[in-house]
Amino acid sequence: MESVIDRACAAALYVEGDAALDTGASLLAAAPEADAEAHRRGEEFVRRAWDRGWHPADLVRHVRHELDERRAALAATLIAAETARYAELPPRWRRQLAELPAPVPRNRPDRFRYAGDLLELYRLLLRLPAIEPVGPPPGAAADHLHRPPAADEPRMLTRIRALLAKAEATGFPEEAEALTTKAQELMARHSVDEALLAARTRSRETPGACRIGVEPPYESAQAVLLDAVASANRCRAVWNDDLRFTTVVGFEPDLDAVELLFTSLLVQGTAAMTRAEAGQRAGGRKRTKTFRQAFLMGYAQRLGRRLADGAERATAEADAAADGGDGGTGGGLLPVLAARDVAVTDTAERMFPRTTTTRLRGVSDLDGWTHGTEAADRARVGGGGGSRRGPDGEIMA
Template sequence: MRDLAETVDRAFAAALYAQDDAGLDTGASLLVADQGGWPGVGRELLARGEAYVRQGWERGWQPADVLRLVRRDLDERHLRITGDLIAAEARRYARLPARWGAAEVWWTGDEEYADRLAQRERADRFTLATAFLEVLRLLIRLPSIEPVGPLPGDPADALAEHAHIEPRMLGRIRALLAKAEATNFPEEAEALSAKAQELMARHTVDEALLAASGKGPAQVPGACRIGVEPPYEEAKAVLLDAVATANRCRAVWNSGFEFSTVVGFESDLEAVELLYTSLLVQGTAAMTRAEAAQRSGGRKRTKTFRQSFLLAYASRLGHRLAETAEHTATEAPDNLPALVARDVAVTSRAEEMFPRTTTTRLRGATDHAGWEDGTAAADRAHMGGRQKPLPR
């Protein structure tokens, strides 16, 4: 056992801490040199990988964040291996935090993992050892980022109270947005999305009033991360910011790691996730239809068309969502103090998490037709119910 541990130590020293890839071959060769010891090597790699995964959690990362980074920098095999390590680490806990999303262990025992992995991947041991080392190298290089929730096993997580969107209402919202995404009729999509946003906004008001009266559970703002991935990540970040602001949350974009951190009360975070995902689906579908119309007119459209389309779509929806939020808040002036208190708590939490932020200069929209079509698509998808379109 000591020889195996020493071999793995030597492989790690060669492969994980070098600044280039030269040591990967050396490390992988050391791991597969003793063909009879492959099951033990797999068990040892799994155990050490679990420790590196836990180290990532302690630095503020969550499973979706790590998988997003692996997908960007490596490939599908590495993604599956990373999922295995996350599942192996997660099995230690009786309960996982919300949004943790770890897969289950699919192999029977850790001694069998290496052989089962080779069967699943249909790859030789050297290839698998190299892929494993590449995953571990990424994990140990994860920097510290702002934590957005408790770690697995944290006793405070079991005691925390969160006011989620009521299940029946959540089902209605999801059904409305699913229909809005499926229809090819803009007016129907608008009506369905507007109704979903209305349900979200009224739930926020009700929850704020309960908290102000002391009848609801004591709550504090939390946070979650939402992926903002290429292509057209700038336009997606603008759209997410608009949805977050309309739902009384704050969004901070990290372009380097392809996510935005959204700060707010739990039910509002749920609303942001649902609405942003739906509007992004609707916007992408509208962009595809607009491109087809452009091509049918004999005009070739490029990446600049799509970039301009989505920027216009996001910008326009920002105005529409802000208009809707203001309308809902002012329907009953007596509700305003409770909503203001909620806004102050969210702003304070966001400033505590991100005391220093910078402003990003977006790439301009250079395709006029793309901007016009994106604006029109946003008018069709707006959340404002019966409000008239804003002047262009």
């Protein structure tokens, strides 16, 4: 049985073209007794992907982009089977596994086509590049899988998720603004509390990292928005446009905040863009891809300024409260936050020693830009104003 699989892989995986895939698929389709071993071979390819730094969500996203949704679901099926062998998984892995596509039935729609899908997927997995590892791999020692959560952390994250879910669901911009503002305030307060607790207990916790998908269309605008959210939450973001993700470096509570807020703001921005397009069409003006690109870029740029302002205010208020709480001696919070900022920067620079700063251009629809900045005002997360910035952005890649 193994010789059939070896011959099929040799025929299909190392030679370009559909003819090679057809040859390998014919060999597998004619050998039903080799099915189980063929899938174990696929799980081995998945296991090698973990060794190269990939995570489940990264892998499915890459397969979807390079091949299609059908092969992405097949990859998810192999991922689920491979990760079932581990007694313990990192929390972020568990969340990603819960969001995988549903498993694919074997040999559908027929043995030949299914075998061809397997081999084309294996060909892609075989050629995966190595990427920077983020977080512990599956099977790591249990004490490395997660830090002990703060006493109120689960309840705090539940409240933040609930606020953002309401902000996404409401049709009233003012209500969405109030809900999102409250969520950001809770995030900032939680981050400061974690920093002070770590300082008091002399915690040895170090910055970690996570990857967040940044996929077409309008990926440059998404990357700008994600960079702004990361900066406001004391993280650093590095965009890999070739592989369609951004790596965010920071302490774990701040990484959680970035994931939650970015996802919510993207949902809110997309909904606002849809409403703006409907208004433009009602006025007799046809909107295009350039309108949508300009809208989201304006939305991201304006939110970036507002997020930065909100972060500065939250830090100042927390520092003032800390000064009042220690008899006016002061000086306790800002050095703690500065030390964490240095640790995050050092970690990001070790992980990515050769990043470049890219200026993004190409916004050519003034209506889209204006509507996007207005939508950012309605979704602002820290209150207060911010100066307008032109339709150029800089981002680390």
